[in-house]
Amino acid sequence: MIVGQLMGKNAVAAIGSTTSLVSFILGFAQGATAGMGLLVATSFGSRNPQQVNRRFGVSAVLISIIAITLTFLGVLLADEILKLLGTPTNIIVPAQTYIRIIFAGIPISLTFNFLSNMLRSIGNSRTPLIFLGISSLINIIFNFVFILFFHWGIAGSALATVFAQFVSAALCVYHIYRHVPLLYWHKPLHLTFKEIKIQLSAGIPMGLQFSIIAIGSILVQRSLNQLGTEVIAAFSVASKIDQISMLPMSALGTALGTYVAQNAGGQKYQRVLLGIKQTFKLSILISVIITLLILLSNGRLTYLFISNPGEKLLNLIRLYFILVTPWYILLSGLFILRFTLQGLNYNLLPMVAGLIELLMRTLAAVILVGILGYIGICLSAPLAWLGGISTLIYRFWKAIRQVEQMAQLKKRGEKEIS
Template sequence: MSAAMSKSTHLTEGPIGKSLFLFSLPLLFGNVLQSLNGTVNSIWVGSYLGESAFAATSNANNIMFFLLSLVFGIGMASTILIGQSVGAQDIHRAKRVVGTSALFFLALSVMIALLGWLFSNAILTAMHTPTDAMPYAIAYLRIIFIGIPFMYGYNFIMMILRGAGDSKTPFYFLLLSTVLDIVLNPVFIFGLGPAPRMGTAGAALATFIAQFVSLACLVAHLYRKRYFLRLTREDRGLLRFDRQIISSLVRKGIPMGLQMMIVSTSGLAIVNLVNSFGSVATAAYGAAMQLSGYIQMPAMAIGGAVSSIAAQNVGAGKWDRVHKTTLLGIVFNIVMTGVLVGLIYLFNRQTLSLFLKDESALAIGMTVNHITLWSFILFGITFVLTGVIRSTGSVIVPLGITFVILWCVRTPLAYYLGQYYGLHALWWSFPISFMVNLLIISSYYLWGNWREAKMLQPPKTSESTESASG
């Protein structure tokens, strides 16, 4: 136990730049794999099944992101709690978090899978999915819902491992999932060999099988290696709804989950707006978002890394390392995101041509990229600052900022520009909202009370106020 524990607490020691770089690389490569997987699926669907099928999967994937956001907050709260516990060398508390969180994820995933499968048609209709894309979208989305428990299960274990300081193991099994998904996609889409031809539903089935196999192998690996946070027969008493842990997960996790839900619902609102311009516009926007997903990868990887590193150092009381982590994270983001932005600008048409064949769709996609890509550097800085802030458990102010930016600035501005100035004008809502967001979150980092936040409160003081929770 002590050897495993000391191996996991390395984020509180040694050169911060090296720790940040080595921890973020697997996260970055994992993000690349996930986006590559989605990109390959989109190429198969868009190039061989047409714009309607591509528009269908784009709509369904936005719903999938929304579903992930439902449990993102609980997962992040678990990650931070485990990070702080490991940093403080309190392994028993970390395992308490694992047991309680596991029950939550299991119950929620089964409920969402059932409800989602039953109401797939109604959800897509509410999104104003183009009529010609509806049959493809329903077939795709229903299988995605069936796979929700496995998707949630893998993401839960991944966040547990990252909180404990391990970003490599999740990457290895994500690689397995990605390879399986890419290999199985053409098999089920086109009905190769004994497999039936399933079209867009085949892409979803390939993802389902890949996630199931990867999750099973990951769990087996952790128990075979006797991972120090695994729950054994002796720990079965921890597999329960611990009142103190539940209180923290709810108080801290729900605001973080709501923050992601605000992001995803705002994204759905933009998709709904773009859908009103027809399938060609939806396909173009979907392709541009595929590319912007790659642009956001360094920021998301570095943001996840700084959050895990900062959480462990908060637990260890090493605040000087927390602030150095922030500065290095910003520098890493500017360099890495800036390089990707430049590459996409140089090869704008060529990259979009991987997804789109229609000239009008290509023209729309190129306009989206010209207007929005540079501003993702600002988004990356914001993501790093937010990652450090939430490592203490400060969640309320970031939630409020996100709501204001997306639902009081970006979404209304997009609808206004789209209605009065046309499709091309609405893209300006992205850089404008990113600039406002960076200004506000930077001010909160410099002068806010996020450093005073606490993840756990003593059981006997549950009625105490949470004025320092941010």
């Protein structure tokens, strides 16, 4: 938003051209931390503080290794991948600058995501939200400072993002040190292969799920790059608005996954069922409201990102939302299905759903773009959501039936005891 206002649509296009690649690398890391957080949530729900602390320590070691590896690979390969994606020559240099800095900050970003997921796993969702709000405010302020006063351009925007993440990570560390002894880090002595396997079996599938979906976005980005800077800028702005619009639905899904893991760990099956039902209703309502708001105001929203977009850019963005936002109701259901299954420890199937999403995005990038051009790009996301939800819905229904049966068995057992 700030880059578009201060530096124009070419700068927006440069940052937009890196989005899929950043999502591929950071998505894996963030997914892995979320998966490991669900394990901690299960231990917390079963009232096993020793296991909570142990799993936190093992996760911290594994996430540190992942962070170092991804930083090295990201910085090393980013330039070549941008070239392979066919990034236009007039924006490739600022795109390379931006992505190098973002990838150099992966350990900082991963620290915040890891600690915030761990806080959520023990029932504290409020504190990470506050720290994220502070981080967003700092990001806005330092974007202005670095771009307007220091004239650092694209590099200034990237540095502002990394600095904001550093502040949020430091706040998480301080909060845990002062208030959450359950998450004090102790070097896990005698680290066993079984422990590593358990943590990775939860973290890696969820990380791969995020990355697999991002691979589809990379293929779409390559097709997009062939349509010119104007289209890249339009799709970048629309995607940013899209991402903001998805946040409430994504947050509800993430919260539901933690809630399900905690209550399933504590054998509170009726609470699991009630939470899923209520979240479904709320998420669908939110998706409908967001759809209507965007369809009515996407033109005005565009001016928040680019001060002088032009009629062609406005029309491209308007077309994107006409084609995409009516499918938000499907996306809201996909988040519920995916995170419920992960909360119930079905880790493999959501990754399979990610592969189906990749297939659908690939078909859009390879086939639809050749036939429909920009419209094919727009349809790639709804097709991916449709593929994902079609893969998960049967397993979700069976999982709910199993939870209902366990709830009935527990209720019957309590009656017999009484």
